[in-house]
Amino acid sequence: MLSFEKISEHEQVVFCNDEDTGLQAIIAIHNTTLGPALGGCRMRPYANVDEALEDVLRLSKGMTYKCAAADVDFGGGKAVIIGDPDTDRSPELFRAFGQFVESLNGRFYTGTDMGTTPDDFVHARKETNCIVGVPEAYGGSGDSSVPTSLGVIYGLKATCKMLYGTDSLAGKRYAIQGLGKVGFKVAEALLAEGAKLFVSDINQEALLEISMRSEQLGGSVKIVAGPDIYEAEADIFVPCALGGIINDETIGRFKFEAIVGSANNQLLHMKHADMLRDRGILYGPDYIVNSGGLIQVADELYGPNKERVLRGTKAIYETLTEIYLQSDIRGISTHEAANDFCEARIESRKKRNSFFSHNKRLKWQVRN
């Protein structure tokens, strides 16, 4: 049952219902200390509203930390649309969603996430300026999964440096879960380095496609059935699909030396970060590794600039290295070290950025 206790960490949760288009969505604004909330919109056939609410609450909280880690002037938010992206998406549905975003009057900016594409947001953009990551042809910065996947590559490099003393990705074995917008690009980049990949996806076409790409790019691909990916004989696990995949059931099966991927909320609970540390598995905190897309869409509000985005995305290497070192020095999990780093940054900005009001922060109205 919905209660204020459940949403006690959040500033605002908005249920959006539009009978004409069938839109059922939830927007969660976690924290706007650093600026208006920003976070993508996920579309999934959630089993029920509770599952959707749970997801959006966790995802939006993660965005608060991601924005702090990437040092962008945004707070944490996220949206979920309850529906099957294969059968339920329509221009009208995304226009209706855009109207709900507009009703928040600049407190929430959004764009793509799992199950949604930049083209969907061209429709939403007709109803509100608070949309990021539309295609370049429409004046946006384009597909945010491009910098997200690049950021994962920099995260992998920082991890290889920490583990093996070199940031070369060549000659290693990687287990990639999910070959969607991000995972596919990461897989391609790793194949180009001659890597050996184990891959799993529920989409057979993506599996076929990456096998074909390996014939052109080099490296090798072994397709693994569903959950068998957790036991793959790989050096590094690269989760690029769902969250919660690091849990009591999976941890014991891992033979990996590290986990570095794009999936949001990889740890089911905080304790799983400690369990990874106890098992000697180096974990790259998800919201640092996957912040490339955020860096691009946050930057977009100043006008698209690929150079700035590339600089910001490359910095993931240094941030992650610092988190690894802090975790080592303090004897705590990498997740805790990352959280401490972000919370200190948010705390230090509290006085400067009081509760966000769109009207007070004219700089975010550049596109209006």
Ligand SMILES: NC(=O)C1=CN([C@@H]2O[C@H](COP(=O)(O)OP(=O)(O)OC[C@H]3O[C@@H](n4cnc5c(N)ncnc54)[C@H](O)[C@@H]3O)[C@@H](O)[C@H]2O)C=CC1
């Ligand atoms: N797109 C972006 O720029 C960003 C994405 N992320 C996160 O990265 C992850 C992937 O995002 P996208 O690539 O954009 O999503 P996507 O929807 O394009 O791809 C997800 C892929 O995972 C597959 N999949 C779903 N369930 C699976 C399962 N049980 N086992 C294996 N594969 C499964 C899907 O078939 C699909 O190919 C998500 O957790 C998302 O929140 C995080 C930051 C930015």
Ligand SMILES: O=C(O)CCC(=O)C(=O)O
């Ligand atoms: O990629 C985006 O459009 C916004 C960033 C985001 O939602 C994320 O990093 O999870």
